Amino acid sequence: MEISRERLLWAYERMRLIREFEDRLHTDFAAGKIPGFVHLYAGEEAVAVGVCAHLGDDDFITSTHRGHGHCIAKGVDLRAMMAEIYGKATGSCKGKGGSMHIADVDRGMLGANGIVGGGPPLACGAGLTARLKGTDQVTACFFGDGASNQGTTFEGLNLAGIWKLPVVFVCENNGYAETTSPRYSVSGQDIAARARGFGMPSIAIDGLDFFAVYEAAGEAIARARRGEGPTFIEAQTYRYYGHFEGDSLKYRDQSEDAHYRALDCLNRFRTTVIEQELLSQAELDAIDAQAREAIEAAARFAAESPLPTAADLLTDVYVSYPAAGLWPFQEVNR
Numbered sequence: 001m002e003i004s005r006e007r008l009l010w011a012y013e014r015m016r017l018i019r020e021f022e023d024r025l026h027t028d029f030a031a032g033k034i035p036g037f038v039h040l041y042a043g044e045e046a047v048a049v050g051v052c053a054h055l056g057d058d059d060f061i062t063s064t065h066r067g068h069g070h071c072i073a074k075g076v077d078l079r080a081m082m083a084e085i086y087g088k089a090t091g092s093c094k095g096k097g098g099s100m101h102i103a104d105v106d107r108g109m110l111g112a113n114g115i116v117g118g119g120p121p122l123a124c125g126a127g128l129t130a131r132l133k134g135t136d137q138v139t140a141c142f143f144g145d146g147a148s149n150q151g152t153t154f155e156g157l158n159l160a161g162i163w164k165l166p167v168v169f170v171c172e173n174n175g176y177a178e179t180t181s182p183r184y185s186v187s188g189q190d191i192a193a194r195a196r197g198f199g200m201p202s203i204a205i206d207g208l209d210f211f212a213v214y215e216a217a218g219e220a221i222a223r224a225r226r227g228e229g230p231t232f233i234e235a236q237t238y239r240y241y242g243h244f245e246g247d248s249l250k251y252r253d254q255s256e257d258a259h260y261r262a263l264d265c266l267n268r269f270r271t272t273v274i275e276q277e278l279l280s281q282a283e284l285d286a287i288d289a290q291a292r293e294a295i296e297a298a299a300r301f302a303a304e305s306p307l308p309t310a311a312d313l314l315t316d317v318y319v320s321y322p323a324a325g326l327w328p329f330q331e332v333n334r
């Protein structure tokens with residue numbers, strides 16, 4: 001599949017920003033600077049970026065508890081993300097949501113999600129909206145191997161199948177749900193095969209290879225835009241850090257980590273584009289330096305931002321539908 005130089009530069013920049021962002025959070029969390037729970041995406045960058053490379057601001061994504069990579073790939077502001085994770089008033093949810101609630105509807109990022117399997121029904125809602133409005137918007141639905149066992153995921157696959165919704169289901173099989181391997185938890189072992197039972201095309205790919213993800217996602221998203229319905233992609237990948245920051249990782253050994261780090265998606269991308277003379281080493285190095293600076297600036301912004309005040313405690317907690325002009329029903333006497 002063709003890919004322009006601009007798209008390659010964009011893809012490498014996004015993957016590097018995600019890696020720098022996550023590595024920085026790993027350090028800052030250990031230093032006690034981050035409140036709450038944080039799940040890092042480092043290692044899985046090729047999946048989010050390979051999919052979002054085909055999406056514009058009008059398209060939608062749904063995410064997971066491991067959502068930073070999805071947000072960055074969809075273009076969510078880095079400073080607002082960092083400030084949110086630091087719990088600061090300048091954050092995307094004014095510091096009250098944290099890592100697992102970052103959203104940016106203007107960018108089509110419908111929200112990180114603390115509910116495992118929470119994304120597929122939301123993706124069907126976005127897909128149904130596009131169908132009813134007659135737009136060509138596509139929704140990419142990211143979820144994990146663990147979420148592939150959830151009832152909500154099967155319900156979402158079924159609805160998308162019968163209604164031929166423009167949704168691409170992207171299962172990020174990173175080898176673990178918390179501490180549990182899919183070899184133990186996934187009956188039948190083959191996650192991609194499950195989706196075929198819902199009558200949709202389904203493929204398992206090397207999720208550590210940006211180009212494999214780019215190609216599979218490109219075909220799936222084009223099919224959705226043509227109105228031909230959903231596709232399922234199982235992207236086989238790996239998370240470098242623990243399930244959450246603070247995880248002692250007793251369930252896997254160092255050799256496994258070394259095996260996957262040798263297949264690192266950023267290094268493989270660099271090797272491919274240099275060998276094929278698509279981008280130069282100097283261009284890639286310049287992106288590395290800019291990404292380091294951008295993340296440093298975002299972390300500084302977050303650290304220097306104020307905390308929410310006690311007066312903010314009850315604001316932005318619930319949406320007032322009538323006040324926002326969103327109440328869809330006629331007023332009735334109650």
Ligand SMILES: Cc1ncc(C[n+]2csc(CCOP(=O)(O)OP(=O)(O)O)c2C)c(N)n1
Pocket residue numbers: 064065066114115116117143144145146147148174176177178243
């Ligand atoms: C409905 C629900 N059940 C259980 C949990 C607790 N939980 C949080 S993350 C997680 C594992 C998810 O694994 P997977 O879907 O593979 O995503 P990964 O963490 O590997 O990205 C579990 C069980 C939850 N948040 N929501």
Ligand SMILES: [Mg+2]
Pocket residue numbers: 144145146172173174175176177178
């Ligand atoms: Mg997993």
